[in-house]
Amino acid sequence: MQGYRASILRFTDDASPVFEADGLLVVGPSGEGPRVVHAVGDHAALVGQFPGLVVEDLRGHIIAPGFVDMHVHYPQTDVIGAPAAGLLPWLRDYTFPHESRFHDPDYATEVAAFFFDELLRQGVTTALTFATSHVASVNAAFEVAKSRGLRFITGKVLQDRHSPDGVRDDTEQSLIDTESLIRRWHGVDRLGYAITPRFAPTSSLEQLRGAGELAAKYPQVWIQSHVAENLDEIRWVAELFPQSRSYLAVYGDFGLLRQRAVYAHCIHLNEEDRAQMARSGAVVAVSPTSNLFLGSGFFDYLAADTAGMRYGLASDVGGGTSFSPFHTMLAAYYVGRESQTKTGLSLTPGQLWWQHTAGAAQALGLGGVVGNVQPGCEADFVVLDPKATPLLARKTSQANSLDELLFALIVLGDDRVVVRSVVAGG
Structure with missing residues (x-):
């Protein structure tokens, strides 16, 4: 198992965004296929369920679905x-x-x-x-x-x-x-x-x-x-x-x-x-x-x-x-x-x-397989830097809601925001 600590964006089945300001994403093997998401949620509430978990600290970044x-x-x-x-x-x-x-x-x-x-x-x-x-x-x-x-x-x-x-x-x-x-x-x-x-x-x-x-x-x-x-x-x-x-x-x-x-x-x-x-x-x-x-x-x-x-x-x-x-x-x-x-x-x-x-x-008929970081999804995700440019850092630091944060990334973001793309948890 591997853990990642960061802010986390994911979606419910009715397309509503969920944002964990200090979240934990846990990925690991599932049979012979790609690694999958085993758990996701608030870091403080979740970390105790995985004693000995190795956690990469990515605080200050956002983990989002690939x-x-x-x-x-x-x-x-x-x-x-x-x-x-x-x-x-x-x-x-x-x-x-x-x-x-x-x-x-x-x-x-x-x-x-x-x-x-x-x-x-x-x-x-x-x-x-x-x-x-x-x-x-x-x-x-x-x-x-x-x-x-x-x-x-x-x-x-x-x-x-x-x-x-x-x-x-x-x-x-x-x-x-x-x-x-x-x-x-x-x-x-x-x-x-x-x-x-x-x-x-x-x-x-x-x-x-x-x-x-x-x-x-x-x-x-x-x-x-x-x-x-x-x-x-x-x-x-x-x-x-x-x-x-x-x-x-x-x-x-x-x-x-x-x-x-x-x-x-x-x-x-x-x-x-x-x-x-x-x-x-x-x-x-x-x-x-x-x-x-x-x-x-x-x-x-x-x-x-x-x-x-x-x-x-x-x-x-x-x-x-x-x-x-x-x-x-x-x-x-x-x-x-x-x-x-x-x-x-x-x-x-x-x-x-x-x-x-x-x-x-x-x-595409791949709901619950890719495009999200809910439990059971294949562990494809991106690590984003909301302060990738001076202007973006200034704008995101003033965001008062999730909509304001996401919209700042949409309007001002580009490839510089993407710190890492993780495929199948690898």
Whole structure:
């Protein structure tokens, strides 16, 4: 057993934040899997229950759940900050040329190693990630994630049409490769597989049908794609799939809306789309820095809540402009404020933090596994310094409530706040 003494942030099952000013976190083994949280609470009340416990003294710091990034593209690490007029030109001019390089296993491994190191440096301990259409990109990501002991999900991108040479795949072979990768990697250590159509326009009817058949055959794997991000994209989908009710309905028509299906963006949905999302159990990866950067629009939190949709936050690098969860939470606050004039909505600091930790984990079907530091959770957590910069130290020292403390970290925080990311208690 190992103890950590610090202030501790965690969440109850109803998404309420709990803060122990002088807390104790106790982690230890649980069978053959990763180390888990055995106890958490007030230090004075808890420490006597663990005689002889070795305790690392981190007073002055905050222990919080490791962040969960619901949607990020590891091959787009070097695309971040690329200027473009919008989504489709950005894909054409930057993304596809970069992704074409991932047929090379050595190149894919080098980028994956940098990517995971950057995630951990920023406090992200779980991620659902796009690879590319190349099998080598998937194997490289899984191998690097496995070596770091991460809980990580990815999959080979499916895109057999409307894509340039170098990233376009073959319909039949893409589905054979997907099933082989599922069998090789899903459930190994802390790894999971995601069936990954890039987005509806770049997959033929045959490829989408095959993806749906694999989703039915392997119900424990994830599904990930994009939907209703950009108005030009939506018009294109309507031309390509005239038989479908909407862009979202395309995925439903092929059996790709279910539990563990994660769709990035979901900006331009209608009421029927939202109802279909809620019924199916599919969830949203809200990507505010990407949406602001590409001018795509704003996620409608109030409409999502009214429909009963589930969601969590995502960086969406490289359309997103930062790996930092603090930047993502702040952008989500801006999005909430943008709609406040129409809806009266204002996201609280606790809600924002929950969306990037326990809420994102619940949306992924990993509630009670990651995203929290409650007993039984895998021991993924971050150690934060609320005095990491002079301005942040000045602001947090004046905080009179948990909301004020969390909001100061969201607004003024960045990678300098993250002292350490602990994965599986190691």
